[in-house]
Amino acid sequence: MQISSRFTIAIHILTAIDTFQNEYKVTSDFLANSINVNPVVIRRTMQALKSAELIEVKRGTGGMVISKPMNEITLLDIFQAVEPLENGQLFHFHENPNTACPVGRNIHAGLDDKLFSIQNAMEVQMKNITLQDVVKDTQAAIAKEN
Amino acid sequence: MQISSRFTIAIHILTAIDTFQNEYKVTSDFLANSINVNPVVIRRTMQALKSAELIEVKRGTGGMVISKPMNEITLLDIFQAVEPLENGQLFHFHENPNTACPVGRNIHAGLDDKLFSIQNAMEVQMKNITLQDVVKDTQAAIAKEN
DNA sequence: TATGTTGTAATTTCAATAGTTACAGTGAGA
DNA sequence: TCTCACTGTAACTATTGAAATTACAACATA
Structure with missing residues (x-):
C-alpha cells in the first residue's frame, strides 16, 4: 500500500509558493490548477501545513x-x-494476535524494535533533505528549459 | 497512510512455521487462529510467499x-x-501535474530522486534484518515466559 | 474412496482518499 | 460600507484497497 499523495502534493504546494510568490497571488485555485487536484484538497493540505506552522495563510x-x-524545513516536517499515521507508526500491525498462542503473545516482543528501526531509517533520510533542496x-x- | 498488515502477518506466519513445525502441522487454520485473521487471508499471503519462493506449501x-x-531471508524479501507497490514506488505521486505550469512540468525532476533515496534508506534497513533475527x-x- | 487441506473465485464489509457542492466567514479595496 | 475574491469547513459522493466471508473444486494421503 503506497503512501498517499498528500506528501507530494504538500511539497508541490510549497515549491509553487516559493516559485511564484513574486509573480502571482498563490491561491488554492491557482495551486489546484498546477497540481491538478480539487481546490478543497489543496485547502485541506494548506490547513495541515498551517497547523504545523510551515506556512501562513x-x-x-x-x-x-x-x-x-x-533550508530549515525538512521533508520529515512536511511528511x-x-x-496521519496511527500512533505515529508506519507499519500497520495486525491488531489482535492470539494471546493463547506463544507466538501470538510474543511476536510484538520480537518484531516491534525491527519495525521501528526501519521507520527510523526512512525518517532520518527524510530529515536529511530540505525543502530548499527540492526547490x-x-x-x-x-531554468534549463529556456 | 499506514503500510498494510500483510507485512506483519507474513512475518508472523514465517515465525510460527519455524516455531511450531515439530509440534504441530502448521495449516492456514492453525495460523489464522494465532494471527486472528481469516484463513483465506492467510492462504493468500501463503501464495505470495510461495511465489517469492520463501516457503513451500x-x-x-x-x-x-x-x-x-x-538468515538468508531478509525483511525486504518478505516485504x-x-x-504490492505500484511500479515499486513507496510514495504515490499525484498523477497529473499540469504541464502548462513550470512547476507542474518540473516537479518530478526536482523530487523523484529524493523520494527514491528515502525509499532506498527504508529498504536498506529492511535488508539488514533477517527472519532469523525476528525468530x-x-x-x-x-522461553523467558517459563 | 473419505478426509482434511489448499487454491481461488465471488461477494460483502469497511475504512481512507479524494472529488464535489455549498456556503458562512474574512479582509482588503472600491 | 459594500463588494468581491478567497479561505475554512461541513456534508455528501465516488472510488479504491484491505480484509472478511462463503463456497467449492483440486489435491494428496491414509
Whole structure:
C-alpha cells in the first residue's frame, strides 16, 4: 500500500509558493490548477501545513507564505504535517494476535524494535533533505528549459 | 497512510512455521487462529510467499516449510513478496501535474530522486534484518515466559 | 474412496482518499 | 460600507484497497 499523495502534493504546494510568490497571488485555485487536484484538497493540505506552522495563510485577501527559511524545513516536517499515521507508526500491525498462542503473545516482543528501526531509517533520510533542496532542483530544471 | 498488515502477518506466519513445525502441522487454520485473521487471508499471503519462493506449501496433506535458511531471508524479501507497490514506488505521486505550469512540468525532476533515496534508506534497513533475527528474539521472549 | 487441506473465485464489509457542492466567514479595496 | 475574491469547513459522493466471508473444486494421503 503506497503512501498517499498528500506528501507530494504538500511539497508541490510549497515549491509553487516559493516559485511564484513574486509573480502571482498563490491561491488554492491557482495551486489546484498546477497540481491538478480539487481546490478543497489543496485547502485541506494548506490547513495541515498551517497547523504545523510551515506556512501562513492570508484569509480574505488570499494567498500564503512559507513561515521559515526553506533550508530549515525538512521533508520529515512536511511528511508529519500531512500524513496521519496511527500512533505515529508506519507499519500497520495486525491488531489482535492470539494471546493463547506463544507466538501470538510474543511476536510484538520480537518484531516491534525491527519495525521501528526501519521507520527510523526512512525518517532520518527524510530529515536529511530540505525543502530548499527540492526547490533548488525544480527551479534549476525550469531554468534549463529556456 | 499506514503500510498494510500483510507485512506483519507474513512475518508472523514465517515465525510460527519455524516455531511450531515439530509440534504441530502448521495449516492456514492453525495460523489464522494465532494471527486472528481469516484463513483465506492467510492462504493468500501463503501464495505470495510461495511465489517469492520463501516457503513451500503442501497441497492435499497440508502444512508448509520455509524454503531456505532463515538468515538468508531478509525483511525486504518478505516485504516485496507481500506488499504490492505500484511500479515499486513507496510514495504515490499525484498523477497529473499540469504541464502548462513550470512547476507542474518540473516537479518530478526536482523530487523523484529524493523520494527514491528515502525509499532506498527504508529498504536498506529492511535488508539488514533477517527472519532469523525476528525468530530468535520472539523465541527468546517465549522461553523467558517459563 | 473419505478426509482434511489448499487454491481461488465471488461477494460483502469497511475504512481512507479524494472529488464535489455549498456556503458562512474574512479582509482588503472600491 | 459594500463588494468581491478567497479561505475554512461541513456534508455528501465516488472510488479504491484491505480484509472478511462463503463456497467449492483440486489435491494428496491414509
